[in-house]
Amino acid sequence: MAYVVAVDGGTESLRAGIYDPSGACLGQATHSYETMFSAGARAEQNPEDWWSALGHATKGALAKAGIDPAAVEAICLTTTSCTVVALDEEGNALRPALLWMDVRAGEEARDVLATGDAALAVNGGGQGPVSAEWMIPKSLWLKRHEPHVFERAATIGEYQDFMTLRLTGRRVASLNNASIRWHYSTARGGFAASLVRALGLDALLDKWPAAIVPPGGVVGTLTGRAAAHLGLHTGVKLVQGGADALIGMIGLGVAKPGQLALITGSSHLQFGVSERAVHHPGLWGSYPDAVYPGRHVIEGGQTSTGSILQWLKRLMNGTMDLDALNMAAARLEPGCDGLVVQDHFQGNRTPYVDPLSRGAIVGLTLAHGPEHVFRAVIEGISFGTRAILDEMAAAGFRAAELTVGGGATASELWLQIHADTAGIPVCVPASSAAPSVGAAVLAAHGAGHFASIDDGIAAMVKPGRRIEPRARESARYDEIYRGYRALYPALKDVARAAAPAAAKTREPVEA
Structure with a gap:
């Protein structure tokens, strides 16, 4: 048997799994690392911690799988995106990495947008904003x-690129990360040189890795040092991965035009596959060739989704019984006896792109109980997803179905409400570990088991549940949705007037 290693380097930990070409995971292990937070919305990590975690997790996964390491053919990594590193000539970090959620570069982000570059x-669609999280603002x-750090840096790249350099000795960037967060474009011919030069960042063009490899492409083989660190052999191929959420599209089997991945957790991310370019106010992208050759990815996102339920749990002093609330909420009719929730508890990412918008619970009476608020929150989040789907439709992209991964897949109620509010089927693959499965597909493709990523998906991504929208509930939600859409214009000025002065100057956070 042949095996591959799939690595998911997340915000809090790194997970390694051993997969065979059928998609079965034979063993996995996780190793955590620390994030250092400081004033000014700063968040940093030590790249050496990632390297240490990779060694521990890979060896742990091999031990649990009980396989001969000599049978491993390839490894692929998916990591957090726009986690920026500055490395010296030897590939060592000159300072802690600026984690994706670090938004100290707010002023720089505004300066990037002010260039008006194509x-x-x-x-x-050119209207912005440019996120302080992205590569160019952080480099600026x-x-x-x-x-002193910028001038000394031989390489400015990402988490992914640091690991690639350590594993193979090559300075290589992923087409995926560069396309979605560096303003790189295959359609435009590569790096955004005019944008970088307009900012006086000409030197950055030499500090970025010159070699760009797409997901599924072979970067090289492991060095002796890397092989020993991971418990593998030097013949193992490193296959290019990319940003965790985008590689998660592969793990969900979202590859055909018209399909859309809904990645759930503390926030929602929506990634649609299109056969043409789509640029539209209130949406991100589209990114050509970022995941699949010849296809575009269009992006939407909700800043606070699962995190609202965590807020509700805190509000109930930790006494929220999730199973009991799900059952009680499932007995309620759509609309929760007159409650409507606006899900903008941390502002709105898309389609309004308004960091000052705020959450609201409208229609409360003394007859409402925790189950009403619980269900209304889920409905409000689902309406937020529908608002993004409507914006995508206005731009010419229509989702035929939603394929969901992440935390929301544990709740049948949440999945059903998403199907009913969107009016399209919701699909849940057999494995919820979408980034890991996606990395395994890429590794197997790069190892030569599949001629294309699509063939790898067909063999390794297993179907799971399919939830159809219900006609009566969908018709009722159409009525309630009109009220939900009326909330934002009605509350916009109220939220802005109530916002502290400091919040009004804060840069919006867009992952």
Whole structure:
């Protein structure tokens, strides 16, 4: 038998899994690492912690799988996106990495947008905003505030690129990460050189890895040091991966035009596959060739979704019985006896792109109980997803179905309400570990088991449940949805007037 290693380097930990070409996971292990937070919305990690975690997790997964390491053919990594590193000539970090959620570069992000460069089409059709999380604002911050680091850096890249360099000795970037967060475009011919030069960042073009490899492409083989660190052999191929959520599309089997991945957790991310370019206000992208050759990815997102339920749990002093609330909420009719929730508890990412918008619970009476609020929150989040789908439809992209991964898949109620509010089927693959499965598909493709990523999906991504929308409930939700859409314009000025002065100058956070 032949095996591959799939690695998911997340925000809090790194997970490694051993897969065979049928898609079966034979063993996995996880190793955590620390994030350092400080004032100014700063969040940093030590790249050496990622490297240490990779060794521990890979060896742990091999031990649990009980296989001969000599049978491993390839390894593929998916990591957090726009986690920026500055490395010296030897590939060592000159400072802690700026984690994806670090938004210290707010002023720099505004300066990037002010250039008006054509590459900004992926930022809401050119209207913005540009996120402080992305590569170019963070690089500009380094040049302005830590010029000694910027000048000394031989490589400025991402978590993914640091690991690639450690594993193979090659300076290589992923087409996936570069396309979605560096303003790189295959349609435009590569890096956004005019944008970088307009900002006085000309040197950055030499610091970025010159080699760009698409997901599924072979970067090289493991060095002796890397092989020993992972408990593998030097013949193992490193196959290019990318950003965790985007590689998760592969793990969900979302590859055909018209399909849409809904990645759930503390927030929602929506990624649609299109056969043409789509640039539209209130949406991100589209990104050509970022996941699949010849196809585009269009992006939407909700800042607070599962995190609202965590807020509700805190509000109930930790006494929220999720199973009991699900059962009680399932007995209620759509609309929760007059309750409507606006899900903008941390602002709105898309389609309004308004960081100052706020959450609201409208229609409360003394007759409402926790189960009403619980269900109304789920309905509000689902309406937020529908608002993004409507914006995508206005741009010419219509989702035929939603394929869901992440935390929401544990709740049948949540899945059914998503299907009913969107009016299209919801699909849940057999495995919820979408980034890991996606990385396994890429590794098997790069190892030569499949001629294409699509063939790998067909063999390794197993179907699961399919939830159809219910006609009566969908018709009722159509009526309630009109009220939901009326909330934002009605409450917009109220939220802005109530916002603290500091919040009004804060850069919006867009992952």
